[in-house]
Amino acid sequence: VVENEIQARIDNIFSNLERLEILSSKEPPNKRQNAKLRVDQLKYDIQHLQTALRNFQHRRYIREQQERQREELLARTFTTNDSDTTIPIDETLQFNESLQNAHRGMDDLIGSGTNILQGLRDQRMTLKGTHKKILDVANMLGLSNTVMRLIEKRAFQDKYFMIGGMILTCVIMFLVVQYLT
Numbered sequence: 001v002v003e004n005e006i007q008a009r010i011d012n013i014f015s016n017l018e019r020l021e022i023l024s025s026k027e028p029p030n031k032r033q034n035a036k037l038r039v040d041q042l043k044y045d046i047q048h049l050q051t052a053l054r055n056f057q058h059r060r061y062i063r064e065q066q067e068r069q070r071e072e073l074l075a076r077t078f079t080t081n082d083s084d085t086t087i088p089i090d091e092t093l094q095f096n097e098s099l100q101n102a103h104r105g106m107d108d109l110i111g112s113g114t115n116i117l118q119g120l121r122d123q124r125m126t127l128k129g130t131h132k133k134i135l136d137v138a139n140m141l142g143l144s145n146t147v148m149r150l151i152e153k154r155a156f157q158d159k160y161f162m163i164g165g166m167i168l169t170c171v172i173m174f175l176v177v178q179y180l181t
Helices: 002-025 029-075 090-180
Strands: none
16 A cells, blocks of 8 residues: 555656656746756656665565465475475576576667668768769869860960961051052
């Protein structure tokens, strides 16, 4: 009864903490960080209390189970050639089974982590290839821009040479006509 009451109060405190968290987000910015820190500290403390309660309940359950088993052993009558002589190793089997499940779970986690890392490596290689291609295209565009600028500059220079040549030819023709006639 006391444990249920404590659990109900802890649940009530959790709901109040959720409301406090909402209210702390409505505080002015200069007080908000301090309020959030206090709410987080309260949550942390309440979680420790709840963990302590669970540990207490678990120890009580184990103690009651051990007392029941002790009473069963004491109430049991043993005969010399009892065909139903067994050793209670269920708890050990359950512990071993839990360890194997945890081991399998860790192997699965390591396997999925390895797969994720391999995927990231593949993506990195793909991105490196794409980056290299983009740089090659950029270099080609840069080279194309340089070639285009050189062509435009040459065309501009050729235009002046042509105009200069035409003027020079006209002057020579004028001088030839002037001095020869």
